[in-house]
Amino acid sequence: MSKTKVAVVKCLPLAGNASFMGGKFIREEDDVSKIKATVAKAVELAIGSLDVIIKPGQTVLIKPNLAFQAPAESHAVVDPRVVEAVVSYVKENSQASEVWIGDNPSLGMHVGRAKPAFAESGMEDAARRGGVDKVIYFDETEVVEVEIPEAKVFKKAAVFKPVMDADVVINLPKLKVHLAGTVTLGLKNWNGIIPNMHPSAQQQGAHRIDLGPKFADLYRVRKADLTIVDAIIGMEGQGPHAGTPVEMNLIIAGTDTVATDAVSAYIMGFDPIEIPAIRCTANEGLGEMDLEKIEVVGEPADAVRRHFGRPNDNPIGMYKGFTVYAQQTCPGCYANVRGALDSFKNTGINMTEFISKKGEVVVAAGGLPDFDPEFAKDKNLFVVGDCWEYFPTSDNIRQAINVAKSVTYYPGCAPVYIFAQLNADLQKMAKAE
Known part of the structure; x- marks a missing residue:
């Protein structure tokens, strides 16, 4: 049996990268052409031709x-140059009747829905430059109720x-780390195919320790082609929103999303089994994560490998005056409280001044169990x-309230x-007179 192929292709140097890494996105025509050529080579190495799948x-x-409403300079969303290059490549090298681009930010209800997110990220303009036939704001479309046979948590x-x-x-994720998922690649990108219903609904219910099984389910x-x-x-660092950009100049492609994620994670310095979404999906027989059983074509993975700074999901003791009690909470709130506090700090707030005022x-x-309600006296409590x-200790919270x-x-x-909401509420408190 032939091995699953994953292509890793190095892009020629890009003139716009220096300013982009420094906080200003500048589109250079030649950069888009170079990325497009890199996409073409990666796809051709992986599958031969788009005609194989289209x-x-x-x-x-x-x-x-x-992921959410954010500018390209956040590096939290796909590079507009890559969006333009992929759309243009598919339009010019396939016999598709129409090419669409669509998504729904998983935090859309709180930090921007699809339409403004597409606009602010620069993706919509990029897709239109590439010749896309439709930009689809998923949250403005209908949904289809789907039963998921053999699912573990998301049935x-x-x-x-x-x-x-x-x-x-075509699944188009970004290479980045993630507080709650370790990395966010192709499997985690499937979070956007379902609505963001808050609280206690679809996005929430399996976003605890069940996050890996959720993405397997x-x-x-529908598998990506x-x-x-x-x-x-x-x-790297505090992704998916507060990390540090890392120049890699790579395009990675494959038909097996699990294998493509496994190679991508390895290039980031991880063992694929460290990534919950990868190991859960692979162990369900839905793809290959064993690097010995994956044929990497193009650049050898070890030649381009770099150990990315890992995200820290622990919110306890991070910021003076911000005390987090999370003794018996799930990993979901644990990690996302940390993400909210990081977001708050990264908006330029003077944390010491905020606490003083x-x-x-x-x-x-x-x-x-070890929470003294009196600790909350005369402080701002977020429950x-x-x-x-x-929990038997619920009276501790009631007394604190x-x-x-x-x-x-x-x-x-x-x-x-x-x-998103804890950060927004802290911002509102900071601005209040």
Whole structure:
């Protein structure tokens, strides 16, 4: 049996990278041409020709990583140059009847829906320059109820209809690390095929320790026909939103998303089994993660490998005056509270000045057997989710609520929306007179 192929191709130096890494995106025509040539080589090495997956008259959906409303300079979203290059390449080198691009930010209800996110990221303009036939804002379309046979935690899904309607789907993730998933690549990019319902709904319910199995289950809904990883400028550190850009100048491509993610993760300095989404999906028999069973073509993985700085999901003791109690919470809220605090700091807030003017902050999540309610006295208390009510120590939280200076509640199961909403509420508090 032949091995699964994953192509790794090095792009020629890009003139716009220096300014982009420095915080200003400048589109250079020659850069787009170089990336397009790199995409072409990667696809041709991986599958030979687009004709292998795209038949005459078929519709093609390109699904990028549009995680949230953010500019290209955040490096949290797919590089607009890569979007333009991929769209243009598919338009010019296939017999597709139409090429679409569509996504839904998984935090869209709190930090921008699809339409403004496509606009701010520069992806919409880039796709139109590439000749795309439709830009589809998934959150403005219908959903299809899908039963997921053999699923472990996500047994039924409301999937955006364009994902099911397209004849061919191209997965276009970005190479970056992630607080909750270790990395975010092709498998995690499938988070955008379902609506963001908050709280305690689809995005939330399996966003705890079940995150890896959730993506394995979602992958059963519909596999990508081709995955192309934007590894031109990756992100290390506190991804997916507060990390540091890393210039890699690579395009990685393959038909097996699991294998493509495994090679990409290895290039980032990880063992693929470290990544929950990869190991869960591979161990369900949905793809290959064993690097010995994957044929890497183009650049040898070891020749381009770099150890990315790893994300730290621990919110405890990070910022003076911001005390987090999370003794018996799930990994979902644990990691996303850290993400919210990182976001707050990275907006340029002077944390010391904030505490001086507004008072100390206490974040309480889950069961807290060692929490003294008096600690919250005259402080700003943020109560995460409602799982604390199921613990024998729930009276600790109730007593704290009675003595706190202010109380902000995050109802339901909160691991996704707390990421954006806690930051937004702290910002609002900072601006209040």
